[in-house]
Amino acid sequence: MNNDRQKILTDYISYLYTTGRTYDTVGKYIKYVTDFLERTEDVNRRGYLVYKRENADVMVRHSLMCSAICDLLSYLNIGYGKREKAVKPLEKLDVISDKNKKQLNDFIIWLTDNNDYSSHTVYIYYTSMKKYFEYANEVNMDNCRRFIKSLEEEKLSPATIRLRITAIERFSKWLKKPIELKRPKIKRKLDVNNVPTEEEYNRLLEYLKAKNNKDYYFFIKVLGTTGARLSEFQQFTWEDIISGEVVLKGKGNKYRRFFFQKTIQQEAKVYAKEYGKTGIFAVGRFGPITQRGFSQHLKAWGKHCGIDPRKMHAHAFRHFFAKMFLKKNKDVIQLADLLGHGSVDTTRIYLQKSYDEQKKDFNRNVTW
Template identity: 60%
Template sequence: MTEEKEKLFFRYVSHIYLTDKSYESIGKSIKAVKLFLESDCQTSRKGYKEYIRRNAAELSDKPYIKDSLCEFLNYLGIGYSRSQKEKVVKPLEKLSIISDKNMKLLNEFVYYLTQDEDYSPHTLEIYSFSIKKYFEYANEVSVDNYKRFVKMMEKEGFSPQTIRLRITALERFSKWIKKPIELKRPKFNRKLNTENVPTESDYKKLLDYLYTRTNKDHYFFIKILATTGARVSEFFQLKWEDILNGEVTLKGKGNKYRRFFFSKQLQTEVKSYVKEQNKTGYVAVGKFGRLTQRGLCQSMKDWGDKCGIDKCKMHPHAFRHFFAKMYLKKNNDVVQLAEILGHGSIDTTRIYLQKSYDEQKREFNRSVTW
């Protein structure tokens, strides 16, 4: 890369980190632009066309690279758009039956994920269901079929969230069969229903109830979820020894590692409890062994009934939201919260800045006094 191109590259890297793209998208864009600048092609429309022509085979199933380069050229003021003549994509039509070959392939894929990847049962179910649905509409894996399958889902009115989940599964499957395909994901506005997040009053009421029960483990289940912001899959990996240690690094969503801290207050309470009850190993254990997500959710709804807390607030993820709201109340640092929660984009974290109906009403009445 020449000195002039190197300056352009570092300027662009500084710029792209100020956009609202996810860290994953930023990484892909930076890599695409770097490879383009390292080639002997000119930084111009003509150079772009030449680069695409030379690498046509490699770029055929990676549309994000072309998008990244066009964005780079637009940033430089050269201006280039790929949307001059968009190809009309026809949705797929349902087949009469899934072939034996594809059913065998699907089973082998699920077995591979079960044996070689650390996915949660819920994720495995989504992947299996998504690939099965794809094979109900297509016999072969190809870029064209993938796009047509997405078009079919859009035509049928599937939500952007569902389509994004299916695309993730399809991309993972294509990678496994060594025909990697990447697709554009539909955008959607992330919304948090702030009415379904426990309040401080709900939290204290629940802890008071669980503290007096015979099995005090349940008290710590809630306290750990509410003071760490852990996802349920991460919570199931925690051990009593981790809490006593004050921190632990775990593999979480997307096979990414992140560190969890435990408050001094929680450590003090747990230290006394594990000594008294001789507790070791995994925290999330019930009468019959390791807990399941369904079992924990059902127990939480039962506790909510006893305390008079709405069932919609009584599930593990609600206390991840509770943690985020409480953290922002004490320390209004969205960037730091994004790191603690393991979010790929700060936009995901900003949803926790939303206020509930009661909070809005209270602030309105306190402010509007004229």
């Protein structure tokens, strides 16, 4: 690649990171655009058409290739104005074929035998592909697009359609005929009014610290200072907290590092030694805590402390951690890493302010 094209690529990559696309999508765009710039004779519409003909067999499986190159040309103001074809929805079939029933069964067996997916994820993949085979007999790009159109006409939410697409892509990889599909955009929104305030968080800690069994005091403090999801929190051990950090597998089978506050390390070390605490951290009276059991405790503690019950769920403390971190440090990129987000766009929702914060800022600043 010559210097001019290298500069085009560098500038385009910088632009990509401002678009709010996920890291995964950005990575694919960079890959496809780099290949185009290295192989095409002309960086224009004609060059794109020639490149498209030469790589038709690959592009038919990877719809993002066309999108990435067209996005580059659009960025360079020499865009290839692609007309969107009208997509017809699929009509529902009478029955699922025996062949597809067997494929679906084999796929589920493969998922459970060879992957570390949760039972919930496997169930979503199963129901998604079952739904797909109610409309189509073959997994190909045209059928997939028409299936998505059918879901849109059924008024399914963008989040549900994205789950269906993820299942189809996973299934197509299992078939060794990978397909990439465009996902509908979701406007991420956080109800910041349902996040505990710093004063409420401290009030809750004081209440739990005064109890004979201080385990729950540590639970809340760890949740509020790590931003861990409940599924990740359930993997922590007392030894992890005392050591100050741990690397665990979290959402999406991704590994990430958790750090623990020095004060928590010191408090946990003394407490664990005094009461013989070892092994799994999040254990209640009847064994490892469950989401339902922990939620019931939180509601009861919140009622005792005068905290709105809508703020009393485990994930609220992940939001609390994010809000507190941004209050001390405006580095959204670092927060995205700490929270294990795949896209900074997800993390930006924590920059929103609550109703009380907005009103206070308004009254302080609008004085003219």
